[in-house]
Amino acid sequence: MFFSIRSLSVAAVFSLGAVLNAADNPFVGRWALTIPGGGAGWLGVESKDGALSSSVLWGGGSVVPTAGTKVDGDTLIVTREQKNKEGKLSAIETITAKIEGDALKLTTAKKNAEGKEIGKPAEFAGKRIADIPAKPDLAKVKFGDPIQLLNGKDLTGWRLLKEADNGWSVVDGVLQNRVVKAKDKHFGNLRTDAEFEDFNLKTEVRTQEGSNSGIYLRGIYEVQIMESFGKPLDSHHMGALYSRITPSVNAEKPIGEWQTLDITLVDRHLTVILNGTTIIDNQPVLGCTGGAMTSDEFKPGPLYLQGDHTNVDYRNMVLRPVVK
Structure with missing residues (x-):
């Protein structure tokens, strides 16, 4: 069905723009990471109903959802929360990424629950994972x-x-x-x-x-x-x-x-x-x-x-x- 943006309300135009931007977002996809220290990691960024979400694998353990995912200009910002055994917030990690072709250039920085910096920011790299082929016979x-x-x-x-x-x-x-x-x-x-x-x-x-x-x-x-x-x-x-x-x-x-x-x-x-x-x-x-x-x-x-x-x-x- 053909429709004209002129016929839409201002709110609808902004909503449509968000969906289109998310659909065209170059960060959406799956990324193979080499995390600080050389370990294997993974980042998956998805778009649904105009909103971004992500999940991450950081060395060992499981693939887990992140606390926040957004794009600011040409930068992807992913937030990870760490909690102690009592379930209380102990640290917030902010991962920022920029795209260079099929590669990501990333930086991670961490703060405690009080906002004090933990350690120093670290740079690491990612590479876009090619689409999975059709199911083999x-x-x-x-x-x-x-x-x-x-x-x-x-x-x-x-x-x-x-x-x-x-x-x-x-x-x-x-x-x-x-x-x-x-x-x-x-x-x-x-x-x-x-x-x-x-x-x-x-x-x-x-x-x-x-x-x-x-x-x-x-x-x-x-x-x-x-x-x-x-x-x-x-x-x-x-x-x-x-x-x-x-x-x-x-x-x-x-x-x-x-x-x-x-x-x-x-x-x-x-x-x-x-x-x-x-x-x-x-x-x-x-x-x-x-x-x-x-x-x-x-x-x-x-x-x-x-x-x-x-x-x-x-x-x-x-x-x-x-x-x-």
Whole structure:
């Protein structure tokens, strides 16, 4: 339907302008961040009904909504609030960003609840993430020869991600992680020497009491491994893409039982089959997850197993790379 702006009220014109400006806002989209200190982060900016909103991933943890999002001239201003254990405001972080092509130049500054500056402002960078392609037809995807990632004898082909205490060992053909809770102990994550692009991964996992681990695909996306049997569906429970995709159904077995995982990553789409039940069905992945080695979703990377939290067991891990 054609209409003339002249026929609209002043209020309607301003409303229409806000919608158009938001729709054309160059900040809207998803951004891969390299946060101060070099960690992986993510920023998503959305426009709905003429208003901007955003969510952010800052190194570890979950993707969380921000407290405020606005544009002032050529600058995006995002506000994050931090609260203490009692739920009281402890700090306010202000992130400002300017666009340079497909890149963001950002600065972060933090103040306490009384308005006093905390530390010094820090500069960091972001890069626009390309649109996610159409959902792949997995029936037409070709996979290469299987690669046995665990030899059942030792840690050949694996190494600690960073210098840390090593809780990983192979016992009776099982790759196990055993963590000792102590102030002077800091246990490490385990990664493959080899790096991969898209693939199918099949493995078995056995949770222990309070298990909290994860399988990082290409070191970027964490499929959660957790002892969460009997708990409600959640993006932080067994088989989820951590804080991003909640399983569609509970398929977890009780603690101590071996469970099968069949994971396929193709064209930034994820499928997870847990114990023979599809719980994530070829769903788009919007960005890295907490603890990622990098926010760059377009480079090969290793598998890495989270080992800095609790005890967990793995066996029979076989990867088939996508053949292009």
